[in-house]
Amino acid sequence: MISRLSQISRHLSRSAPNFNRLSATATSGFRTGGLSSRIMASADENNKKTIHTAACLIIGDEVLGGKTTDTNSAYMAKWCFSLGINLKRVEVIEDDEDEIVEAVRRMSDRYDFVVTSGGIGPTHDDITYQSIAKAFGLKLILHDEAYARMKKLSRPNKAQPNFSWDVDSPAKTARLRMVRLPIDESRELSKQVIFTRDDLWVPISVANGNIHILPGVPKLFESLLEGVKPFVVDRLVDPDGKGIARVIISTPLPESAVADYLTELAGKVAAKGVKVGSYPRWGKKNNTITLVGRDRDYLESLVPEVVTNVKGRRIHVEGEDDDEPEAAS
Incomplete structure (x- = not known):
């Protein structure tokens, strides 16, 4: 041996x-x-x-x-x-x-x-x-x-x-x-x-x-x-230069409140090449959810569902809604 x-x-x-x-x-x-x-x-x-x-x-x-x-x-x-x-x-x-x-x-x-x-x-x-x-x-x-x-x-x-x-x-x-x-x-x-x-x-x-x-x-x-x-x-993968698309959704909910849903969403859309991101914004009233992928139409089809589940709204630039007044309780 x-x-x-x-x-x-x-x-x-x-x-x-x-x-x-x-x-x-x-x-x-x-x-x-x-x-x-x-x-x-x-x-x-x-x-x-x-x-x-x-x-x-x-x-x-x-x-x-x-x-x-x-x-x-x-x-x-x-x-x-x-x-x-x-x-x-x-x-x-x-x-x-x-x-x-x-x-x-x-x-x-x-x-x-x-x-x-x-x-x-x-x-x-x-x-x-x-x-x-x-x-x-x-x-x-x-x-x-x-x-x-x-x-x-x-x-x-x-x-x-x-x-x-x-x-x-x-x-x-x-x-x-x-x-x-x-x-x-x-x-x-x-x-x-x-x-x-x-x-x-x-x-x-x-x-x-x-x-x-x-x-x-x-x-x-x-x-x-x-x-x-x-x-x-x-x-390039896409010679027409369309690049990668990003959808930004603002939510007033803390990350812990949307974690389960986003985990489920990420698993569902992974096969389509979509990545789901969650980003806390310390000191701000809203946090950010992102959907990133190459199929823009598919990303857009997800927006209504995500907006509903995170009680948020679609924005185009992170922080664009920071100056909005707080909603009446």
């Missing part, structure tokens, strides 16, 4: 994949056989699959340290909702290579569409590009078009009056960090780098077919994410 267990142990130790060695092996080049073909096939598949699910990875010590507030994940949530994409996960991690490598590998494998935010500036702690390159065994390569657009569209900086693109300098080296992108030389370049606006040099680098690398600056993040729409609309 002991001998048999030893054999099983040795077999498992040989068979189990060592993810810690993935990047080192892959970075050695794409002429390494099986690993190379797996990465390329995965990237091509990710580039074509229908987008059902999404995830957002916020990268930055400043967010975790409380220096800045993350608004990009909230914007992405609304963006996904409008397009009918199910945002399944939002994570915030530090500017740490191992953390980034682990997160993007996992998210790329589990979700159809992934966006990262932050860590692609000119300073030493902006390590998103290099970390994602390591995660998927890619090279960091100067992207010629991004570099040309940067030179053409970047505004002069008053703090660097003598800066020249024709002279090597620490300032130029720092700027070039933002256009050295994780590239798989065996794949079509246009699928790996997206430009969304003619007046903006900032590229969207797409690694492993579904990791979209965006800056953390909210105005840039929002503009670039909007610009992604034309590139993904054909891969």
